[in-house]
């Protein structure tokens with residue numbers, strides 16, 4: 001399938017999605033016709049949220065863009081570059097928050113380019129207010145009863161709190 005320069009894949013664990021991820025999706029929407037938010041199925045990372053839960057949270061957060069067909073949410077298994085080829089995407093987008101992200105991202109981008117040179121990686125910077133935000137810190141703050149209203153869309157807060165409370169209860173039982 002010929003690669004479409006107007007379709008971009010935004011891959012990640014999204015465990016769970018944060019406003020930082022959503023900021024990157026919005027920026028990518030301005031540059032590309034269609035953004036495929038692709039949740040990686042990587043059991044080695046032992047995500048807290050199941051694939052279906054992560055998909056549900058993303059779909060809820062991205063509802064208006066999905067309705068306008070600017071964005072779709074998918075799950076992928078195996079190599080990202082093979083998935084990008086299957087989807088006919090010409091590019092992969094990743095967010096860069098700080099210099100600390102750079103080494104890992106650079107290594108991945110070059111490894112992906114080595115495997116599939118025709119798929120380009122594009123880095124986008126989120127709004128400065130999200131440079132310190134990560135899914136890992138978000139989960140820690142919820143677990144310890146902190147305030148997360150600025151970090152995820154309001155509609156997602158009850159679902160995330162519920163999951164983390166259930167998880168804590170299960171682990172303490």
Ligand code: PNS
Nearest residue numbers: 011012013014040078079080108111112
């Ligand atoms: O949100 P994350 O956890 O930083 O996303 C990492 C992700 C999913 C982009 C990366 O682990 C990935 O591409 N996984 C798919 C398997 C793959 O292609 N691995 C080789 C990368 S060079």
